[in-house]
Amino acid sequence: MRWIPGRRSVDRQCVRRLIGDSLVDMSTKCGDFSSERNPMDDPFNIDVELGFLFAQLHIALNAQARSVIARHGDLTLAQWRIIRLVASGQFQGSTGIRKAACIDKSQFSKTVHLLEKNGYLLVSEHSDDKRQFNLALTPKAERAHTKLVPDLSKRNAHLMNALPPEQRKTIVQTIKTLITAADVSDFSSHSAPPDQDSEIHLSSKET
Numbered sequence: 715m716r717w718i719p720g721r722r723s724v725d726r727q728c729v730r731r732l733i734g735d736s737l738v739d740m741s742t743k744c745g746d747f748s749s750e751r752n753p754m755d756d757p758f759n760i761d762v763e764l765g766f767l768f769a770q771l772h773i774a775l776n777a778q779a780r781s782v783i784a785r786h787g788d789l790t791l792a793q794w795r796i797i798r799l800v801a802s803g804q805f806q807g808s809t810g811i812r813k814a815a816c817i818d819k820s821q822f823s824k825t826v827h828l829l830e831k832n833g834y835l836l837v838s839e840h841s842d843d844k845r846q847f848n849l850a851l852t853p854k855a856e857r858a859h860t861k862l863v864p865d866l867s868k869r870n871a872h873l874m875n876a877l878p879p880e881q882r883k884t885i886v887q888t889i890k891t892l893i894t895a896a897d898v899s900d901f902s903s904h905s906a907p908p909d910q911d912s913e914i915h916l917s918s919k920e921t
Contacts, residue, residue, distance in 0.1 A: 764892070775873075782869055786861050789834075792817055792825050794862065797834060800849045801859050808846040834858070 760766050780791050789797070795815040805811045812822040826849065829835040834855040838848045851859065874882050 778869065779866070782865050783862065786865070787858060789858060789862075790825075792821065793829055793834070796822075796825060796829065796849070797851065797855050797859055798863075800835070800851055801856075807840050807843060808849055809843075811849060829855075 776791060779794075783789055783791060783794050792815070795817070796811060799805060799811045799814050805814065808822075808826070812819065815822070817825065826835060826837065830837050833852055836850040836852055838850070840846045840848055874885075877885060
């Protein structure tokens with residue numbers, strides 16, 4: 715796999731190999747090939763490592779979303795996410811919006827300031843918590859929201875339709891379960907992972 719630092723678009727052939735195709739020949743293992751240890755003591759295969767797979771998926775989804783958003787104006791992906799979350803009406807204050815958008819505090823403040831400056835947001839003090847503020851859409855933001863939602867809804871449907879029916883029923887809960895599991899960093903009390911060779915061998919037979 716060839717990685718180009720700073721490249722915004724995704725290597726589609728790489729993504730297709732990682733998340734689109736069925737498991738291919740996974741007999742090749744990568745790891746620590748130092749003379750002090752057997753590399754198979756810590757087998758590593760990029761095709762089944764969730765961290766790498768989700769990183770590739772994250773890049774692909776962001777590139778796809780930016781492409782859709784760019785057809786309707788000059789909003790960035792971070793700006794659109796804030797507008798979308800404010801429009802949802804599900805959050806009382808800026809902290810919930812920032813966390814839902816997965817944006818760090820510094821970037822969030824800069825993005826909100828730019829949206830306010832460009833006439834997309836109205837910013838006011840929070841009545842109960844001085845550490846955050848209230849956000850409201852301007853008519854300009856409402857128009858942008860109205861234009862973008864149909865295309866991005868079609869995009870979400872496209873992604874879901876790419877999955878077989880049985881996977882559509884479980885993918886959201888599966889991802890939420892993995893997010894919860896990712897909060898754990900001490901694995902000493904957890905059982906060992908399944909043997910990758912047997913998993914790979916079984917998957918190859920099924921495809």
